[in-house]
Amino acid sequence: MNSIFKSIRWRLQVWHGLILLIVLTSFCITAYLLVRDNRVRRVDQRLQQHASALLDAMRPMEPIPGGPPPELQRPRGPGQDRPGPRGRRFGGDRPDPDGPGFRMLTPEHLGTALALLGEKIAADGMHFTVWGPDGTLLERSANAPESIPFPSEVLTETTPTLRTREGSREIVVANRRGFRVIVAQDMAPELAEVRLLAWRLGMTGLGVLLLGLACGWWMATRAIQPIAEISSTARKIAAGNLDERINVTGTDNEFSQLAQVLNTTFGRLQAAFARQAEFTADASHELRTPVSVVLSQTQMTLAKDRTPGEYRECIEACQRAAQRMRQLVESLLVLARLDSGEADAPREHCDLKRITSDSLDLLRPIATARQIALELDLLPAACLGDPGQLGQVATNLVSNAIHYNRPAGTVHVSVTTENQIVRLTVRDNGIGIAANDLPHIFDRFYRADKSRSRSAGHAGLGLAIAKAIVETHRGTLEVESELGRGSTFTVRLPRQAG
Ligand code: ADP
Numbered sequence: 001m002n003s004i005f006k007s008i009r010w011r012l013q014v015w016h017g018l019i020l021l022i023v024l025t026s027f028c029i030t031a032y033l034l035v036r037d038n039r040v041r042r043v044d045q046r047l048q049q050h051a052s053a054l055l056d057a058m059r060p061m062e063p064i065p066g067g068p069p070p071e072l073q074r075p076r077g078p079g080q081d082r083p084g085p086r087g088r089r090f091g092g093d094r095p096d097p098d099g100p101g102f103r104m105l106t107p108e109h110l111g112t113a114l115a116l117l118g119e120k121i122a123a124d125g126m127h128f129t130v131w132g133p134d135g136t137l138l139e140r141s142a143n144a145p146e147s148i149p150f151p152s153e154v155l156t157e158t159t160p161t162l163r164t165r166e167g168s169r170e171i172v173v174a175n176r177r178g179f180r181v182i183v184a185q186d187m188a189p190e191l192a193e194v195r196l197l198a199w200r201l202g203m204t205g206l207g208v209l210l211l212g213l214a215c216g217w218w219m220a221t222r223a224i225q226p227i228a229e230i231s232s233t234a235r236k237i238a239a240g241n242l243d244e245r246i247n248v249t250g251t252d253n254e255f256s257q258l259a260q261v262l263n264t265t266f267g268r269l270q271a272a273f274a275r276q277a278e279f280t281a282d283a284s285h286e287l288r289t290p291v292s293v294v295l296s297q298t299q300m301t302l303a304k305d306r307t308p309g310e311y312r313e314c315i316e317a318c319q320r321a322a323q324r325m326r327q328l329v330e331s332l333l334v335l336a337r338l339d340s341g342e343a344d345a346p347r348e349h350c351d352l353k354r355i356t357s358d359s360l361d362l363l364r365p366i367a368t369a370r371q372i373a374l375e376l377d378l379l380p381a382a383c384l385g386d387p388g389q390l391g392q393v394a395t396n397l398v399s400n401a402i403h404y405n406r407p408a409g410t411v412h413v414s415v416t417t418e419n420q421i422v423r424l425t426v427r428d429n430g431i432g433i434a435a436n437d438l439p440h441i442f443d444r445f446y447r448a449d450k451s452r453s454r455s456a457g458h459a460g461l462g463l464a465i466a467k468a469i470v471e472t473h474r475g476t477l478e479v480e481s482e483l484g485r486g487s488t489f490t491v492r493l494p495r496q497a498g
Pocket of ligand 1: 201247282396400401402404405428430432433441442446447448449456460461462463486487
């Protein structure tokens, strides 16, 4: 049960069903109320018409020849051509037949008129009852029930009362003389029709709801189909099958875009795993060499008694191997710290000129030993950074320029500022780098000439470390090189204003 509510398909279905149910219910209720009110309104209109006709029939209809006696005539206003004020009353504007200018019809005339109207009213499915001012029942249509009580409430002709009583719709009216009339209609047949309509609306709504739910289920199933495919592929990849990819052919929607992003991510992850494995293999390989040196030297020396000189030689070889291992382990630690962001030391104001010249001071003896000329063009260049790390960058680049140079070669080092950047350039006219090696020289453990660098204790980590440091300083490290002609490495860092 719990898993049902975790399923997107079920959630979509439940929401869709709820919304559909609310819409359909509101529609059905509104339609039902509109129809019912419309029916009641129509009944009310007919009740009013009949009540008005009944009141008219009960009024004195014959005008007194010559008009009302002078004492009862009201004074006319200027421009008035009709006698007396006209009352606005239920049934419309007309001469006031209850007024003094008219006389009563005879009871016979009234009886005939009411009988005629009764037939008309009965034909409409209604009935009427008439009481005199004293409450005596005067007339009632043949189909009127006897149980209708005399309306004792205060009534005026201009305000008829419409009400529903015991399943009947009634209009209660009175004239000035106190005659009271009720015209009523039993609403049971009308309401039965409305209820039938409500039932039909309900059934149709239920049908539409079921159809909507079925369509919703089908659409939800289709919509989440790609998710099932994505999770199945992701499961295979998690199980170790890194070559798996999500099939994105034939669709171009949000899911296929997601699948493409995931495929790219899977590709990157696969490449990262491969690099990681390669890195571990390279690191092990690099460490194995000095360890083998230590083992073989010690085994060979211990195989028999040696002279002090031979022991010394062995210990010196072990020391060199240990130094090599320490260098390698330190490089690996630096890389690990840079990768984890641990090396993001608080930046301080530094001068790249000073940092570079400190590195050059360390390397000058090596350059002299190799007869490499150092040409310097160092200008003050303020930047924010870690002087130790930036010094390592300068040392790596200059030591490479010395190491991969030719006898009596030159290394040109310059520090300049340009707009918002400071630039360190190390240019040599040494052996250069082949075009096919250039894209890889910043990779870890990559050496263009393996035999040459390893013999000199180079592990292929110097440029990788330099690049990682420069990037943590939000800078760039670029290389231009031509085989046999030399290389130029350029570091660009954001300049520190002031
Ligand atoms: P290494 O410790 O082997 O010097 P680096 O990462 O510093 O490792 O350099 C990677 C490779 O790039 C080197 O093995 C070398 O082949 C090449 N390289 C680096 N600097 C230069 C240079 N100035 N001239 C020619 N080749 C270079």
